[in-house]
Amino acid sequence: MSECLVIFTRYPEPGKTKTRLIPVLGAEGAANLQRQMTEQTIAKAKALQCERQISLAVYFSDGSQPLMENWLGTSVVYRRQSDGDLGTRIAVAFQTELEAGVQGVVIIGTDCPDLNTEILTQAFEALKQHDLVLGPAADGGYYLIGLRRLLPELFVGVSWGTSQVRQQTVEIAQNLDLAIAFLPLLNDIDRPEDLVGRSF
Numbered sequence: 527m528s529e530c531l532v533i534f535t536r537y538p539e540p541g542k543t544k545t546r547l548i549p550v551l552g553a554e555g556a557a558n559l560q561r562q563m564t565e566q567t568i569a570k571a572k573a574l575q576c577e578r579q580i581s582l583a584v585y586f587s588d589g590s591q592p593l594m595e596n597w598l599g600t601s602v603v604y605r606r607q608s609d610g611d612l613g614t615r616i617a618v619a620f621q622t623e624l625e626a627g628v629q630g631v632v633i634i635g636t637d638c639p640d641l642n643t644e645i646l647t648q649a650f651e652a653l654k655q656h657d658l659v660l661g662p663a664a665d666g667g668y669y670l671i672g673l674r675r676l677l678p679e680l681f682v683g684v685s686w687g688t689s690q691v692r693q694q695t696v697e698i699a700q701n702l703d704l705a706i707a708f709l710p711l712l713n714d715i716d717r718p719e720d721l722v723g724r725s726f
Contacts, residue, residue, distance in 0.1 A: 529580040529650050530628040531571050532619050534607065535564045535636045537589025537597070550718045560636070561597075563715065567636040568598055574643045578650065581628065585619050613681030621676050630674050632659065637714040638669040639724070645670075645709055652707035658699050660692065661709040667691040669712055677702065 536543045544556035551559060571582050583603040586594050594604050608618040616633055623631045630653045634641060638661075645661065652659045653672045658680070661670030666689030673680075679702060684694045699706050713720060 527629040527654060528627065529578070529630045529632070529653075530623045531574065531580050531582050531646065532623060532631060532633040533564075533567055533571060533582070533584050533636065534615070534619070534633060535567070535584060536560060536587045537593055538564070539588050542588055546717050547715075547721070550721070559715070563639060564636040565598070566639060567634065567641070568602070570641065570643055570646070572601075574646050577643065577647065580650070583619075583623065585615070612686045613684050616671065617676070617678050617681045620673055621678075624673075624676050630654070630672065632670060632672040634661075634670045635714075637716060638663065638712050639715060640712045641669060645712075648709055652709070655705070656707040657704040659707045659709065660695065662692055662711045663714045664711060665689060665714055665716065666693070667714065668695065669714060670709060671695075677704070 538557040538561040540553040540557040543560040547556040547559065574580060575582060583605055584594065584598065585605050585607045587607045591604050605622065607615045619633060620631055630650060632646065632649050632653065649659050649661065649670055649672050653674060657674065659672035660668045663669045668691065680695055680698050684691055696706065715721065
């Protein structure tokens with residue numbers, strides 16, 4: 527099965543990224559955290575590439591392709607995120623990669639420092655036997671989603687940015703009679719309280 531790991535990220539421009547953390551970190555500090563977490567995520571993805579044959583695509587917002595290449599190098603594919611809400615952008619990314627002939631696509635963000643190559647491997651292995659793979663985040667969303675075929679219904683009618691995202695997604699999947707695999711529960715870094723006990 528040909529596999530692709532998609533990473534959603536944002537160019538770390540101060541004032542435009544990690545805005546909920548600006549009150550405690552400042553605009554520059556929040557941008558630096560975004561930069562650091564993205565670099566850590568890319569490093570894990572490249573480590574996974576040493577273990578299994580996967581392609582890697584970085585879907586970015588803000589900045590430009592030259593800025594992204596100067597930052598993260600030219601060894602990965604870059605695509606600009608589509609317009610629309612998060613659900614639309616995720617659906618378009620799945621459509622793009624699946625229509626290119628990839629048989630299993632896993633999408634992650636850069637907000638989950640506890641996500642490691644073992645869990646990513648679990649995701650791709652689970653995708654061989656399930657229609658949908660979800661990595662549940664403690665805030666009620668998900669840090670990872672994997673599909674083998676495009677299911678746009680999963681991204682319609684979801685209250686993006688709320689604690690209802692995962693539950694609504696699971697309900698849609700159950701209504702579609704999908705086989706779902708769940709990964710370990712992990713924490714995202716989105717709000718000031720998420721930084722407690724963390725060192726970057």
